[in-house]
Amino acid sequence: MSDHFLTRIATLSDLDAIIALDEFRPDEEKPAYWQEIFNRYVMSDREDRIFLVAQVDAAVVGFIIGEVRAWEFGSPPCGWIFALAVSPQMREMSVGKRMFNEICDRWRKIGIKTVRTMTDRDNRLTLSFFRGMGLRSGRYIELEKQIV
Amino acid sequence: MKLNKASMFALMAVLELAGDPERQLSTGEIAAKYGISTHHLAKIMRDLVHNGVVSAVRGVGGGYRFAGNAQRTTLLDIIQLFESLDAETLVQYSSQVNEPVIKELQRIATEIDDLTKAVLDTITLETALKSALCERLNA
Numbered sequence: 508m509s510d511h512f513l514t515r516i517a518t519l520s521d522l523d524a525i526i527a528l529d530e531f532r533p534d535e536e537k538p539a540y541w542q543e544i545f546n547r548y549v550m551s552d553r554e555d556r557i558f559l560v561a562q563v564d565a566a567v568v569g570f571i572i573g574e575v576r577a578w579e580f581g582s583p584p585c586g587w588i589f590a591l592a593v594s595p596q597m598r599e600m601s602v603g604k605r606m607f608n609e610i611c612d613r614w615r616k617i618g619i620k621t622v623r624t625m626t627d628r629d630n631r632l633t634l635s636f637f638r639g640m641g642l643r644s645g646r647y648i649e650l651e652k653q654i655v
Numbered sequence: 656m657k658l659n660k661a662s663m664f665a666l667m668a669v670l671e672l673a674g675d676p677e678r679q680l681s682t683g684e685i686a687a688k689y690g691i692s693t694h695h696l697a698k699i700m701r702d703l704v705h706n707g708v709v710s711a712v713r714g715v716g717g718g719y720r721f722a723g724n725a726q727r728t729t730l731l732d733i734i735q736l737f738e739s740l741d742a743e744t745l746v747q748y749s750s751q752v753n754e755p756v757i758k759e760l761q762r763i764a765t766e767i768d769d770l771t772k773a774v775l776d777t778i779t780l781e782t783a784l785k786s787a788l789c790e791r792l793n794a
Contacts, residue, residue, distance in 0.1 A: 599726070628769070634777035635729075641786070644774065 512602075514609040517549055517558045517570065524567035525560065528592040544590075548572055554617055557610050561593070561602045569593040571606040575619055580647065585621040586614040591633065607640050625649060661737040664691055664699050669733050670787070672709055672721035673780045679718040699737070706736050723780075730783065731775035740772055 517525065522545060526537045548558035555575035560567045571591045577584040588610065593602045611622055623645060626633045658666075667689045672680060682700050686693040700719055703709045710722040734740065749757050 628773040631777055634773070635779055635782070638777050639779065639782045639785070 511562075511564045512605070513562050514559050514606050515562065517545065517560045519545065521560050521567050521570075525570050525592075528567075528570060528594060530592065544572065548574065554613070555619075557613055559606055559609055561597075561606050563597065563602075568597040569602045569606055571603075571610055573610055573614075573622075575614065575617070582647065583621075584619060585623050586610065586619045588622060588624040591624075591636075603636055604640065623647075658734060659738050660695065661699055661702075662734045664689075664696050665703060665733050665737055666730060667691065668696060668700060668719075669703065669708055669721065669723075669728075670780060670783060672719060673723070673725045673728075674784050676721045676725075679712045679716075679720045681718040684718070702736060708733065708736070725780040725784065728780050729776050730778050730780070731772060733780075734775060740768060740775070 522538075522541050526541055529537055529541070532540055544558065548556045557574070558572045559570065561569035561571075569592055571588060573586050573588040573590075575584050576582075576587050588607075591603060591606070614622065622642070624637055624642065626637065628634070668685050671685050671688065672678070682697045683693050686696045700709065700711075704711050704719070708721070708723050708728070709719045712718055712720055731740070744761075751757055752761075
């Protein structure tokens with residue numbers, strides 16, 4: 508890993524790199540989606556909403572986003588990670604781990620004791636990553652139903 | 656869910672060996688550490704060698720060494736060498752497979768099976784060893 512690695516709050520100029528790392532959304536939806544995410548998680552300037560990028564030298568190689576949610580379904584405030592990506596070329600180099608630790612440190616400082624996420628059960632890569640960070644099945648079970 | 660004895664013994668042996676890939680241990684040493692049958696474990700070790708998970712070291716002081724990749728091998732990878740975790744097939748209990756109650760019971764069995772697999776397939780040997788180490792340090 509380069510000595511020039513850092514995690515920092517995302518800036519507007521990072522959005523192109525972030526869009527390139529986004530593997531899920533259709534291309535035509537990405538600019539509007541990420542601008543909205545940027546506004547909500549960076550421009551709002553709230554310490555419970557965090558949008559971090561990992562930077563190696565001058566390149567953005569990953570991002571992690573989360574927010575504190577309180578009392579949804581009776582759950583005390585907890586940090587929710589809802590997006591995580593690492594450049595395929597930078598995997599298994601602790602980029603995800605460092606971003607995860609950074610977001611947890613920031614939440615810990617404002618009194619958050621639990622971090623939570625949700626991942627597609629077929630997404631072995633991400634599930635294995637979070638398992639490796641110590642996450643386990645929690646008290647809440649996700650249920651769903653097709654309504655059309 | 657109840658794993659069979661062979662799967663559990665295999666997990667114990669593989670985790671013990673993966674904790675230090677340079678170290679070689681005999682079946683007797685592993686069996687003694689975990690309080691399990693040497694005879695039963697010997698057969699399991701042969702299966703693990705056959706599948707390339709561990710390698711046998713012959714000669715005086717021989718034993719077994721971990722031969723896999725602890726970052727890539729999941730608990731499910733090991734378990735599936737010894738048993739299938741496919742959902743209970745209710746056909747073996749009832750010939751009325753189109754009966755709605757049987758179909759619903761089959762769906763529930765499949766849901767449980769899917770969740771079990773999702774857990775076991777995403778815990779690597781490295782992750783399990785890390786958690787065990789934390790447990791040991793906190794003890």
